[in-house]
Amino acid sequence: MKRDLLGRRLVVTGAARGIGEKVARLAAARGARVTVIGLEPDRLRDLADDLGPSASWREADVRDGAALRSAIDEAAEVMGGIDLVVANAGVVAYGTVRQTDEASFERVMDINLNGVFRTLKYATPHLERSRGHVLVVASALSFMPLAAMASYGASKAAAELLALTYRQEVAHLGVTVGLVHPSWIDTDLVRGAEADLPSFQGLRNRLPYPGNVTTSADRAAAAIVDGLVRRRSRVYVPRAVAVANWAKGALNSPLAWPWARRFAARAVPSLEREVAALGRHDQVTPGTDAPAAETMSP
Numbered sequence: 001m002k003r004d005l006l007g008r009r010l011v012v013t014g015a016a017r018g019i020g021e022k023v024a025r026l027a028a029a030r031g032a033r034v035t036v037i038g039l040e041p042d043r044l045r046d047l048a049d050d051l052g053p054s055a056s057w058r059e060a061d062v063r064d065g066a067a068l069r070s071a072i073d074e075a076a077e078v079m080g081g082i083d084l085v086v087a088n089a090g091v092v093a094y095g096t097v098r099q100t101d102e103a104s105f106e107r108v109m110d111i112n113l114n115g116v117f118r119t120l121k122y123a124t125p126h127l128e129r130s131r132g133h134v135l136v137v138a139s140a141l142s143f144m145p146l147a148a149m150a151s152y153g154a155s156k157a158a159a160e161l162l163a164l165t166y167r168q169e170v171a172h173l174g175v176t177v178g179l180v181h182p183s184w185i186d187t188d189l190v191r192g193a194e195a196d197l198p199s200f201q202g203l204r205n206r207l208p209y210p211g212n213v214t215t216s217a218d219r220a221a222a223a224i225v226d227g228l229v230r231r232r233s234r235v236y237v238p239r240a241v242a243v244a245n246w247a248k249g250a251l252n253s254p255l256a257w258p259w260a261r262r263f264a265a266r267a268v269p270s271l272e273r274e275v276a277a278l279g280r281h282d283q284v285t286p287g288t289d290a291p292a293a294e295t296m297s298p
Contacts, residue, residue, distance in 0.1 A: 004229050006031030009079040009130075011072060013062055013119055014089030016040035017286075018187040019137070021047060022221035023086055028055060030225065035075035037068070038089070040285070062089045062115030069122040082126035084228050085134040087119040091291075092152045092189055092283055094197065094275045096268060104281035105151045107291075112155035113162065120166050124175070131174030133231045135224060136163040140183040140211070140241045143248040147264040148203075148271045167233075180224055181245065182237040184214045192283050199270040206263065210240040 010027050014020040015036035021043075028034045028051040035056045038044050044057035056078050058071035076082045090112045093104040116136055127134060139156040141149060160179055167177035184190050184204060193200045205212050220237045227235040236242040250256060275281065282291035 001029050003031040005084075005225070008032045008083045008228075009076075009081055010034045010084040010086070010228070011037060011075050011082055011123065012086045012088055013037045013068075013115070015047065015057075016043040018189065019182070019185060019217050019220050019224070020086070020088040022217045023088070023224050024051065024055075026218075026221050026225045027084075027228065028052065030229075032084070033079045035071075035079060037071050037075070062118055063110050065118050065122070068115075068118050072119070072122045072126070076126045081130050082123060083130045083132045085119065085123045085127065085132070086137065086224060086228070087116045087134065088137045089115050089119075090137065090155075092149075092193065093281045094148070094193075094271075094278065094283070095281045096148050096272055097150045099272055099275060100151060100281050107282065108151040109155050109158075112152070113158045116159045116162060120162075124170065124173075127175045128170070128173045133176045133178065133228060135178045135180050135227055135232075135235065136160075137180045137182070137224075138163070140181050140244060142179075142181060144211070144244050144251055145260075146207075147268050148275075176231050176233075178227055178231070178233045178235060180227065180235040180237070181241050182215070182220055183210050183241050185220045185237065186214050186216050188286050189283065190214065192286065196278055196283065197271060197274045199267070199274060203267045203271070206267075210238050210244075213238070 005027055010032045012020050012024050015024050016038035024034050024036050024047060033054045034051055035058060036044050036047055037058050037060050039061055041059045048055040048057040058074055060067040060071035062068055091108055093100055093108045136159060138160045141153040142156045142160040145153055163177055163179050215238050223235050223237045284291055
C-alpha cells in the first residue's frame, strides 16, 4: 500500500457510508490523518475506531452552518490543521418537476449545493494556512440532464459552477480546487433507487456508455484519493465520463433532442407511476424510516 498521504490532514463530509467511508479508509491506509463528518454517530464512531488513533469523527449536518463550522474547526484543532477536504455529502429525491414536492426539491438543493458552500466557506481559513486542496463531489449529471432527476442534476450542476468560481477566488491564497464527476456508483443511493423504483435500472441500461455501467465504490474512492494526492482539477469515474463533459454542448443541442425526447417519453410515465405508488419523494437511510441524510452521488 502506498503511503503518499503520510501526515496529510483530511476532512471528509458525508463519511458514514458509501464513497465517503471508502475514501476515509483508503486515505488513512495511505497515511492520512482523517476526520469524518456526518449524521450517523454510531457508524462514524465505528469508522474512526477502525481507522486508528489518528482518526476522529464529528456529527454535523451540512445544512446547519454553525454545527458544520464547529465540526471543521474542531477537526483542525485535533489534527493541527487541515490540508485536504472532500465535500461529499449528497442526497437524491424522486419525481419529475411537476410531481415532486417543494420540500424535497429544497432539501436536495440545501444539502447538495448549500452544504458544499458551507463546507468550502468554513474550511477556507484552514486550507489557506496549509495551501491545501479540496475536491467537491459533483456528478456526471452536472452536465448531462436526465428526466426525473431534475433536483439532483440541478444541484450538481450548481455545485460544479460554485466549485469553479471558488477555485478562482482562492487561487491567490494557494488553495487548489477540483471536481469529482462519478457516474453510477455501487452505493446505497443507487441500490436504494433500484429497490424503490423498478424501472430505474431499465432507464440506466438504455443510456449510452458510460451511463449504462455501475462502478464499484472502491474504484471510485481510489480515483478520489489519487486526485487528492495529485491535486487534480477533475476526477472522472469511470474515466469515460470525461467524454460527456467535453461533448456536453452536443448532448444538449437540437441535434440530440429527438433522441432525448424519445428516451424521456419512454421513461417518464413509468417513473412517475412508481413514485406515486411509493408515496414519498425522499430516499430513506438503509435500515431506518428516516430520509437519507448524506448519501454518495451517482
